[in-house]
C-alpha cells in the first residue's frame with residue numbers, strides 16, 4: 001500500500017513530536033459575528049516529516065499555519081514546538097508565503113541575507129551564506145537583481161532560499177506554488193522534493209492540490225469544512241519513490257481518488273456554508 | 278534555470294527598451310504641448326506683426342513680458358531688486374516647506390506605528406485639516422505679527438497636516454505579509470522599522486510631498502497678500518492694481534517655474550531612491 005490511514009495524535013506520536021498541536025481552536029470576532037475557524041485540532045508532527053494539509057476553501061488551513069508561525073494566538077489549546085509553547089514569530093520557524101512577501105527595495109542577495117543579519121550574523125558572513133543558498137536554488141546569476149525583476153517562479157525560489165538560509169527547525173508553507181503556472185509549479189515541486197530528501201527538514205505544507213500533497217508529503221491531513229478539524233490522516237509513500245513520474249502510476253490515481261472522495265463531501269459542505277451567508 | 282524563467286528574463290529586457298522608447302515619445306509630446314501653448318500666446322497677442330486679438334492690458338505678448346523681466350532685473354521693483362523679491366519668497370517657501378517635511382514625516386511615521394500616539398494626535402490633526410487656512414490669516418497676523426513668522430506659518434498650515442497624514446497612511450498600508458516575513462526571519466522592532474516599514478513607506482511619503490508643493494506655492498501667494506512690502510507674489514499682486522499685466526505675468530511665470538522645478542527635483546530624487554515604485 002502506498003498510502004495508509006493513520007492516527008496523527010496518538011500518545012506515541014505525541015511523545016516524540018517535533019510539533020505538537022493539542023486541542024487547538026481559533027474563533028475570530030465575538031458575539032453574533034464570531035466565526036469559528038478551527039474546531040479542536042490535534043496533530044503531532046515528528047522530526048523529518050513532510051506534512052501536507054488539504055481541505056476545502058475557508059476551512060482554517062491558513063489560520064492553523066498562522067498560529068504555528070506565531071502570527072495569530074489560538075483561542076484555545078496549545079501549539080508546542082520542540083517542547084516550547086509557541087509565542088509570537090521566531091526565526092526557528094521559516095515561513096514561505098504565497099507571493100508578495102519579498103522586499104522589493106533590497107536586491108535578491110540582501111533579501112536572503114536579511115534573516116542571518118537580523119539574527120546577528122555579521123553582514124559579510126550573512127551575504128556569503130545567502131549567496132551559497134541562492135546558488136543552491138539556481139539563482140546564482142540573479143543576486144544583484146531586485147525581486148520585481150524576476151518571474152513568479154524565481155521569486156518563489158528566493159522566498160524558499162530566504163526561509164532556508166536561517167536553517168529553521170521547521171518550514172511552514174502556505175500554498176507556496178498556487179500562483180504559478182503548471183510547468184513552473186511541477187518543476188519547483190520536483191526541486192522541493194529533492195531538497196526535502198536531502199535535508200530531511202520538517203515541513204508543514206498547505207495546498208489545494210491533492211497531487212501535490214501525494215507527490216511531496218510523507219503525511220497528509222484532510223480537514224473538514226469550517227470549523228476545520230482533522231477528518232482523516234494518511235501515511236504516504238509516493239514521495240519516497242525515486243520515480244519522478246510516480247504521478248502517472250495506477251496506485252497514485254487510486255490514492256488520489258480516495259482522498260478526493262473524502263474532500264468532495266467537505267467541499268460541498270463548505271459550498272453550502274458560503275451560500276448561506 | 279528553467280525555460281520559463283529564461284523567457285521571463287528576455288521579456289524583462291524587451292520591457293526595458295520599449296520603456297526607453299516610450300519615455301522619449303513622452304518627452305517629445307510634453308515639449309510639443311509647451312510649444313503649442315507658446316504659439317497660441319504669440320498668435321493672440323500679435324507679436325507686433327498683426328493686431329492683437331486680446332488687448333495687451335489683458336494679455337501682453339511674450340516679448341513684452343520678457344522686456345518687463347529685463348527691466349525688473351535692471352531697476353528692481355519698488356525699491357528692491359528682483360532677486361531680493363525672489364529670494365525673500367523662496368526663503369519663506371523653503372523654510373515652511375522643509376520644516377513641514379522634517380517634522381511632519383517623522384511625526385506621521387510615529388502616528389502610523391504607535392497606537393497611543395495616534396489616539397492622542399490624529400483626531401486634532403484631522404479636525405484642523407478641513408478648516409480653510411486662509412481664514413486663519415488674520416489670526417496669524419495678530420498672533421505672530423507682520424514679519425516672516427506669520428507668513429511661514431500660513432504656508433505651513435495646510436502643508437503640515439497633509440504631510441503628516443500622508444506619512445501615517447503610508448505606514449498603515451504597509452503589507453502585513455512583509456512585516457510577518459521580517460518577524461519570522463528574526464527581525465526585532467527596530468529592524469522591522471528601519472529595513473521594512475520605512476522603505477515600504479517611501480513611495481507614499483514622496484506622493485504626499487509632491488502634492489504639498491502646489492499647495493505651498495498657492496499659500497505663498499496668500500501669505501504675501503497683505504501686511505508685506507516684498508516677495509514675488511506681492512510684486513504680482515501690487516502690479517495688478519496698476520494694471521501692469523506684464524509685471525504680473527513675470528511674477529506668475531517665476532512662481533510657476535519655482536513650483537514646477539521643485540516638483541521635477543523631488544520626482545528625480547524619488548526615481549533615484551524609490552526604484553521599486555509601482556511594485557508594492
Ligand SMILES: Nc1ncnc2c1ncn2[C@@H]1O[C@H](COP(=O)(O)OP(=O)(O)OP(=O)(O)O)[C@@H](O)[C@H]1O
Nearest residue numbers: 028029035037056057058059060061062063064226
Ligand atoms: N482575521 C480574520 N477575521 C475574521 N475572520 C477570519 C480572519 N481570518 C480568517 N477568518 C475566517 O476564518 C475562516 C478560515 O480562514 P482561513 O484563511 O484559515 O481558510 P483557508 O483554509 O486558508 O482557506 P483557503 O483555502 O481559501 O486559503 C474563514 O471563514 C475566514 O473567513
Ligand SMILES: [Mg+2]
Nearest residue numbers: 061062063174
Ligand atoms: Mg489560506
